[in-house]
Structure formats: C-alpha cells, structure tokens
Amino acid sequence: MGKKKQPVKISKSQFSKRDLDICREKLLNLKDDFLKQMKEISEDTLMKTQKDMSGDISGYGLHIADVASDNYERDFNLGLVSNERKIVMDIDEALKRIDENTYGVCHECAKPVAKSRLKAIPYAKYCKKCQEKIESEKNI
Numbered sequence: 001m002g003k004k005k006q007p008v009k010i011s012k013s014q015f016s017k018r019d020l021d022i023c024r025e026k027l028l029n030l031k032d033d034f035l036k037q038m039k040e041i042s043e044d045t046l047m048k049t050q051k052d053m054s055g056d057i058s059g060y061g062l063h064i065a066d067v068a069s070d071n072y073e074r075d076f077n078l079g080l081v082s083n084e085r086k087i088v089m090d091i092d093e094a095l096k097r098i099d100e101n102t103y104g105v106c107h108e109c110a111k112p113v114a115k116s117r118l119k120a121i122p123y124a125k126y127c128k129k130c131q132e133k134i135e136s137e138k139n140i
C-alpha cells in the first residue's frame with residue numbers, strides 16, 4: 001500500500017504482444033468490413049442518384065412520394081457512410097496505438113480501458129467514464 005501515486009501519463013498497454021497481435025487482426029478485419037459496407041452503400045447511393053438524374057427524361061408516372069423517400073434514403077445512407085468513415089478513422093488510430101504499445105489505455109485519464117469494453121468496441125480510445133464525460137460535455 002505504501003506506494004507513491006504515479007503522475008498521470010499514458011502508460012504502456014496492458015496487453016501482451018500476443019494479445020496486441022490478436023487485437024490488430026480484429027481491428028483490420030473490422031476495418032475491412034466497414035470499408036466494404038461503405039463501398040456498398042456508396043455504390044447503392046450512386047446508382048440511385050443516377051436513376052434520379054435519368055428520371056428527368058424517362059421518369060413519367062413517377063410518384064412524388066417515391067422521389068421523396070428515395071431522397072430520404074440517400075440522406076440516410078450518406079449519414080451512415082460519414083459515421084462509418086469516422087469509425088474507420090478510429091480504427092486507424094487504434095492500430096497506431098497498437099504500434100506505439102499504448103493500445104487499451106484511456107487517453108483522458110491514462111488508466112487501462114476495461115477489457116470487456118475493448119471487446120465490444122476494439123477501437124475505443126477512452127474508458128467508459130471518460131467517454132461519457134466527453135459526450136456529456138459535447139451535448140452542452
């Protein structure tokens with residue numbers, strides 16, 4: 001118990017090299033999945049956009065409600081893509097942290113992020129407490 005309290009600094013990863021390799025694999029797979037999804041959504045959205053544009057010529061009998069719902073879907077898909085792009089960036093950062101051996105360390109309080117949290121969100125940068133704090137500050 002008589003240990004002195006360490007100053008807050010980003011400590012080394014709580015994971016062994018073997019664990020980090022597993023995490024890197026997992027992150028790379030996850031990134032692949034997201035990139036694939038993004039590609040599918042953008043291609044789908046692009047196709048719909050082209051259909052809309054050609055609709056000026058051949059779009060007779062097209063109901064206005066269909067157009068509206070198409071636009072809605074497109075906006076929705078674009079929102080998804082930007083959200084996924086952000087996650088891909090988070091994954092890239094997590095991969096960098098693996099290389100720097102600081103993966104799994106909260107970048108706010110420098111404490112280890114719970115392994116259960118990293119299992120659910122392998123690219124988590126902050127521990128649950130700090131993430132909640134940051135999000136609540138963002139909402140003000």
Ligand SMILES: [Zn+2]
Pocket residue numbers: 106107108109110111126127128129130131
């Ligand atoms: Zn934290």
